[in-house]
Structures are given as C-alpha cells and as structure tokens.
Amino acid sequence: MKILILNGPNLNLLGTREPDKYGNQTLSDIENYVRSIASELKVEVDFYQSNIEGELVNSIQGAKNKYDGIVINPAAYTHTSVAIRDAILAVQIPAVEIHLSNIHTREEFRKTSLTAPACIGQITGFGAASYKLGLISIVDYLKQKGIN
Helix, strand or coil, X not given: CEEEEEECCCHHHCCCCCHHHHCCCCHHHHHHHHHHHHHHHCXXXXXXXXXXXXXXXXXXXXXXXXXXXXXXXXXXXXXXXHHHHHHHHHHCCCEEEEECCCHHHCCHHHHCCCCHHHCCEXXXXXXXXXXXXXXXXXXXXXHHCCCC
C-alpha cells in the first residue's frame, strides 16, 4: 500500500510560523513522525509540499495509478480551491483531509472547507497527531476495501 501525503502553502514554515496555533515541530519533524507510523503500519509514504496550487493539483493528478490513498493538508487552499477539490474527485483516489489546528474554532472564513466534501473524511485540531490519525484512517479504509 502506498500513500501520498500532500501539504499546502506555508506548511514549509512550521516550527516558526505561529507556534501557538501550529506547534513547534517543523514539517521535517512531522514527516519523520509519519514515516515511523507508516513503518509500523507496513505502508509506503511519499511527501510533497508546495505553496503553489497548480503544483498540488499536478501532484494529485500524478497520483493516479501510483498511490492507493492521499492524506492532504491543503492549508489555506482548503477554503478557496475548487481546483484541488476537482482534482481529488477526478483521480478517484480516496483522500483524508487533515489540519493541525481546529479550523472550526478559528476565523469564520476558515470554517468552510471546499476540499473536504471530495474526501472520505476530515481530521482537524490534533496538531502533528492529525497526520498520524489521517494515515491510520486511510490505511484502515483501504484495507476494508481489500487493498493491501
């Protein structure tokens, strides 16, 4: 089983960006954490981060026939990107949307996700553990569908 972990804009600044909201871990720290979980689950993971919407769309499109599932933190594109939503729907790869902070307790504009309806579920508000929960969730979902 192979899972793509996608990260949207500004997540490359984790560790220094608003640590009160996003914690002190860097994106590299989170990737290492997720790799250890993936090893325990006996699944392969690849990571990609971009601040550019089109690059994220290209990554989603490129995942077809290569990955079994996607865990995506679209970051600010959560609230604005019809293109990312459409790409997830187009490739027909199960995806789980995740967020470090609880988007439902933040500014009003952050409470709406355009991308979540294209996903099988959403995990929000658990810091780096959102990635762990997202990975476990997609792996469990895929196993239930008979994908190993």
